[in-house]
Amino acid sequence: MKRARSSMKKPVAGWLFLLFFINSLYAQNSYFELLRPIDRSVYQSDFISIAIKMKNDSAQRLEIMNENNEIIAIKKVTPKRQSYCQTINLHYGENRIKVTAFKNDKELSESFATVYYASPVYKRFKYPPTGFKERAFHSAENEKECAKCHDMVSNEKKGVAFEDVTKSSCYGCHKSITSKKYAHAPAVNWLCTSCHDNSSGESRFGYSEAINQNCYSCHKKKKELWMNKRFFHEPFDTGRCNRCHDPHASDDRMFLREPVNYLCTACHAEKSGLAEEKSDSVCPGSGEPSCVRCHDPHASDKGFFLIDKKRVSNE
Amino acid sequence: MKTKNNKKKIIAIVAGVVIAGAIFQISGVTERFSRLAVITKNIIEGISHDPYEHKEIEISDEELKEINISKMAEEFEDERKMKIESVIKKIEELEEALQSAKRLKSELAFIEQKKAKELAALQEEKPKHTKTEAKIIDLSKKRDLPAEFKPLKKYMHEPFVMEACEICHISYKSKPPKLVTKNIEELCYKCHKKQDTKRVSHKPVKEGRCTECHDPHQSDVKGLIAGKSVNGLCMKCHDSNKKDGVSKKTIDMDKKYRHKPAEKSCDECHEAHTSKYKNLLRREDANLKLCLDCHKKLKGHKDLKAWINNAKFKHGAVFDTQSKCLECHDVHASDHKNILKKEQVDMCLTCHDKEVKATGGGMLMNIKEHLEEHPNWHGPIKNAEKEGGCAACHDPHGSDNFSILRKSFTKNFYGDFDKKDFFCFECHKNDKIKERITTKTGFRDGDVNLHFVHVSDRKGRTCRACHDEHASKYSHLIRDYTDFTGIKFPLRFVESENGGSCAPACHKKFEYDRVIPKSIGIKNEKSEE
Numbered sequence: 001m002k003r004a005r006s007s008m009k010k011p012v013a014g015w016l017f018l019l020f021f022i023n024s025l026y027a028q029n030s031y032f033e034l035l036r037p038i039d040r041s042v043y044q045s046d047f048i049s050i051a052i053k054m055k056n057d058s059a060q061r062l063e064i065m066n067e068n069n070e071i072i073a074i075k076k077v078t079p080k081r082q083s084y085c086q087t088i089n090l091h092y093g094e095n096r097i098k099v100t101a102f103k104n105d106k107e108l109s110e111s112f113a114t115v116y117y118a119s120p121v122y123k124r125f126k127y128p129p130t131g132f133k134e135r136a137f138h139s140a141e142n143e144k145e146c147a148k149c150h151d152m153v154s155n156e157k158k159g160v161a162f163e164d165v166t167k168s169s170c171y172g173c174h175k176s177i178t179s180k181k182y183a184h185a186p187a188v189n190w191l192c193t194s195c196h197d198n199s200s201g202e203s204r205f206g207y208s209e210a211i212n213q214n215c216y217s218c219h220k221k222k223k224e225l226w227m228n229k230r231f232f233h234e235p236f237d238t239g240r241c242n243r244c245h246d247p248h249a250s251d252d253r254m255f256l257r258e259p260v261n262y263l264c265t266a267c268h269a270e271k272s273g274l275a276e277e278k279s280d281s282v283c284p285g286s287g288e289p290s291c292v293r294c295h296d297p298h299a300s301d302k303g304f305f306l307i308d309k310k311r312v313s314n315e
Numbered sequence: 316m317k318t319k320n321n322k323k324k325i326i327a328i329v330a331g332v333v334i335a336g337a338i339f340q341i342s343g344v345t346e347r348f349s350r351l352a353v354i355t356k357n358i359i360e361g362i363s364h365d366p367y368e369h370k371e372i373e374i375s376d377e378e379l380k381e382i383n384i385s386k387m388a389e390e391f392e393d394e395r396k397m398k399i400e401s402v403i404k405k406i407e408e409l410e411e412a413l414q415s416a417k418r419l420k421s422e423l424a425f426i427e428q429k430k431a432k433e434l435a436a437l438q439e440e441k442p443k444h445t446k447t448e449a450k451i452i453d454l455s456k457k458r459d460l461p462a463e464f465k466p467l468k469k470y471m472h473e474p475f476v477m478e479a480c481e482i483c484h485i486s487y488k489s490k491p492p493k494l495v496t497k498n499i500e501e502l503c504y505k506c507h508k509k510q511d512t513k514r515v516s517h518k519p520v521k522e523g524r525c526t527e528c529h530d531p532h533q534s535d536v537k538g539l540i541a542g543k544s545v546n547g548l549c550m551k552c553h554d555s556n557k558k559d560g561v562s563k564k565t566i567d568m569d570k571k572y573r574h575k576p577a578e579k580s581c582d583e584c585h586e587a588h589t590s591k592y593k594n595l596l597r598r599e600d601a602n603l604k605l606c607l608d609c610h611k612k613l614k615g616h617k618d619l620k621a622w623i624n625n626a627k628f629k630h631g632a633v634f635d636t637q638s639k640c641l642e643c644h645d646v647h648a649s650d651h652k653n654i655l656k657k658e659q660v661d662m663c664l665t666c667h668d669k670e671v672k673a674t675g676g677g678m679l680m681n682i683k684e685h686l687e688e689h690p691n692w693h694g695p696i697k698n699a700e701k702e703g704g705c706a707a708c709h710d711p712h713g714s715d716n717f718s719i720l721r722k723s724f725t726k727n728f729y730g731d732f733d734k735k736d737f738f739c740f741e742c743h744k745n746d747k748i749k750e751r752i753t754t755k756t757g758f759r760d761g762d763v764n765l766h767f768v769h770v771s772d773r774k775g776r777t778c779r780a781c782h783d784e785h786a787s788k789y790s791h792l793i794r795d796y797t798d799f800t801g802i803k804f805p806l807r808f809v810e811s812e813n814g815g816s817c818a819p820a821c822h823k824k825f826e827y828d829r830v831i832p833k834s835i836g837i838k839n840e841k842s843e844e
Contacts (some may be wrong), residue, residue: 160796160803161820185820189804218800 031059031101034111035083035145042116042134043090047176049137051145052084052099059101059108064088067096077101083148087176090117092125120243121257121266136203143204154193154205161189168192180249186218187248195247210239211247222298229299236298244297264291468533474506475532482506483531499526510588515595518562520588528587538587549581564594570648576609577647584646603633606640619712626713629674632666633712643711652700659704660696663711675717682785689786689795694742696785708738708784728799729774739778757791760814761832781806781819793817 036051037043050064054077062075064086073086088097095117100110116132119125143152151169162168168190178188186194195214196205208214216223226236235243244263245255252259258266265272275289287293295305302308460467464475474482483502486493496502500523511520519527528548530541542548546568550557555565568577576583584605586595598605607620623633636642645656655662668683686692695707705711709719716723722738737745747756748766758765769776778784783794789808796803797819804820811828818824826833 159801161805163795163805163807183823185799185804186802189820191802194802220800 031055031109032062032099032111034099034113036137036142037097037113037115038135039113040115040132041113042118042128042132044118044120044134045177046091046117047087047089048115049173050086050088050097050099052086053145054082054084059103061102063100063102065098065100067094067098069098083145085146085149085173087173089176090115092117092119092122094129119257121263123266123269136206138204156191156193158193161191165190178249181251182253182255183249184247184255211242212236212239215241215247226299230301231303231305232299233297233305260290260292264295264297464532468535470535470537470539471533472531472539499523513589513591515591515593516589517587517595545580545582546578566647568648571650572652572654573648574646574654603639606646623712626710626719627675627715628717628719629713630711630719631671631674634674658699659706660699663705679718686786689783689788691788691790691792692786693784693792724779725777727777728780729776731773731775737778739784757829758827759829760827760834761829763832765827781817 032055033053034050035053037048052062052075057077057079059077062077062084063071064073064075065071072088075084075086077084093116094114096112096114098110098112101108116128117125118128138152146152150172153169155167155169156162165171165188170192171190174192186192192205194217195207195211197208197214198204198206212223226232235241241247244257246257247255250256256263261275264275271291275291275293278289291297292307294307296307297305300306300308474480480487480492482505483494484492485495494502503525510516519525526541528541529539531539534540536542536544538545540548542551550568552561553565555567556569557565566577581587584597586597588595590596592599596605598608603620603623607623610616611618611620623629629635632642633639640646643656643662644654646654649655651658651662653659657665664683664686667679668681670681671679673679686696695702695704699705708721710721711719713719714721717726720738722741724738744755747753747764748770750764751767751771752762753759753764753767754762756764756766769781779794780797781794782792784792787793788795789806790810793808794806796805798804799820802820807816807818807824809816811826813830814826814828814833816824816826
């Protein structure tokens with residue numbers, strides 16, 4: 001709310017708000033209210049929670065659909081239950097979510113929300129269109145609503161991982177974050193607050209923009225290794241390890257957000273396909289042709305972040 | 316003109332001198348002449364008188380009759396006798412005077428002696444009897460000793476040896492013989508220096524009950540101890556087994572393990588009379604002096620003094636406490652090995668029943684709680700008596716290794732197995748760790764040694780990554796939590812009939828089976844780095 005008010009100062013934002021208000025007036029129906037996502041929100045993760053508040057008991061069924069009118073989830077409405085949640089996956093870019101209430105297969109009313117899943121990697125999806133903005137979910141107001149069903153207080157014991165991770169109060173809503181091939185130990189042990197320590201101040205569980213200090217608390221040797229180098233790769237230099245690595249889980253090794261070559265060429269688009277073209281004899285090391293067989297994406301003593309041969313042989 | 320006058324003067328002087336000389340000459344000559352005249356006169360007389368001319372003395376008979384020689388003789392004799400008598404008389408008189416003088420002198424000496432004695436008594440001067448004097452006296456000639464003093468004992472009180480009974484006793488008629496004074500303290504301190512001079516004094520000393528501990532005549536124990544031995548004497552009052560023990564400070568020597576000096580003689584450590592230090596100790600115990608002055612030179616011991624003071628990691632119990640050694644040891648006797656106050660593990664847990672500040676900084680875990688919560692204990696703790704308890708791995712007197720470990724152990728989580736110092740293998744065989752394929756260990760998938768998998772490569776892990784060296788709720792001392800960069804990650808160990816599974820932070824849940832291998836392989840996918 002605070003953010004909304006502050007944005008009112010700007011005339012454009014004010015118009016937008018009016019637009020949104022009018023839109024919400026139209027969208028408003030007497031059967032249910034789409035609490036989350038708020039229209040034109042930006043998300044950094046590939047899943048979001050949809051929260052619906054029922055206004056009366058007339059609806060029997062809720063259908064959640066994407067922009068292609070494909071049903072993602074169906075929620076059965078039980079009388080006297082007010083709130084319903086559903087976690088759905090997103091794809092990069094704009095996602096249009098439609099929630100429809102039915103009674104005996106008869107459409108009662110529908111609500112829409114458009115959200116944007118921004119990629120920290122791909123330029124195409126890096127910058128959401130105007131009007132879209134990030135909204136911190138774990139605000140006091142939201143939590144009040146959720147707390148009816150969910151434990152909104154972190155039950156994490158500082159420095160001690162859960163014996164049974166399902167006992168973590170975060171797990172219930174966020175479990176899909178680790179449902180990938182490789183999971184990062186702090187994430188899979190649900191030590192969320194070791195990074196989500198509210199250091200940015202936006203949300204209760206915000207994290208630092210420059211996350212590297214959190215990373216180095218475990219990866220001490222890597223810090224030592226790279227910090228003594230001459231040249232630093234920009235994401236590394238600015239301390240944003242999470243631009244390339246997903247600190248929770250990934251299907252790729254080293255928790256990379258994308259397969260390594262895609263990851264590099266997301267920024268260095270002009271080098272696209274170059275690694276694959278190079279024959280095996282050119283690349284030192286072994287394995288598939290890849291950027292990181294010649295370049296160290298973190299730091300190097302050599303130009304072009306070329307890998308020190310000694311280190312290659314040691315590996 | 317002048318010269319003419321001078322000449323006349325000189326001539327006059329010369330003439331004067333010549334004239335004087337002449338007169339002198341002449342007078343000498345006259346003397347000679349007079350002597351010559353006398354001589355010549357004598358010669359002439361001599362010539363004129365006959366030298367052989369006899370001149371007869373004429374004595375008449377009457378005159379002869381008058382001369383009574385005998386009478387004269389008698390007279391002479393009387394006179395002589397008279398003279399002798401008078402001399403003798405004089406001598407006698409002198410002798411008498413001398414004797415009286417002597418008597419007077421002795422009387423005077425006696426008086427003086429008496430006076431001196433009185434003075435001495437007044438000034439409380441010590442009667443003079445010396446050790447050398449005592450030695451000179453031939454004991455074989457002792458005759459009239461009362462039967463109770465026979466046979467004579469090894470050590471005797473000097474006045475007793477010198478038969479100077481009167482130093483203490485006035486009369487022997489009564490029994491016990493009457494003493495000079497009823498105040499024994501006063502009596503003893505006549506000769507002996509005061510004993511209750513320092514800060515802490517033994518109660519009998521303070522109260523002047525010297526004869527309670529000392530026999531005033533003789534004893535077989537040095538120091539005229541009134542008993543068969545020093546300890547026997549002390550234990551009269553200080554034995555906790557005696558119901559009517561006089562002292563509040565009692566000890567029980569009737570135990571399995573006894574401190575040698577305490578067994579030998581109490582006065583090895585305690586002063587009998589007075590001391591600057593608490594409990595009448597001979598030396599200050601607070602600075603570890605008393606105990607360690609012996610324990611630095613004992614054979615078969617390391618130099619504990621240097622050890623305790625120089626150890627890099629010091630044990631607070633011995634270094635920082637007031638009671639130092641006595642914090643854990645009972646210096647007299649104990650039923651527990653190494654004269655510990657309690658059974659060794661219990662002893663350690665009296666302090667380590669809470670989080671304790673380490674001397675090197677940081678906190679030490681509450682090991683008591685840990686042991687209570689985790690039923691499976693490490694062998695040395697379980698069989699403390701046999702395997703050494705806590706002290707099997709920790710040196711309670713301090714060590715150069717962290718956690719006062721007896722030998723060094725790696726602090727790192729990762730490291731090369733070969734380079735690491737693994738204290739564990741002092742007891743455990745390491746071939747079940749080092750062999751790639753083996754059936755010696757239960758931690759294997761088929762016969763692939765999973766111990767080897769965990770410790771072998773560049774990022775080989777220390778034993779403590781998975782095993783808790785103290786106690787665990789799992790079997791094989793598998794940890795509940797492993798500490799990685801300050802965060803405790805659970806191992807989530809589940810044991811099955813022929814194997815088990817782990818789901819630590821290091822990797823996903825992996826299973827192993829000794830009979831039907833799960834072939835998780837040597838190279839695991841790691842979730843963490």
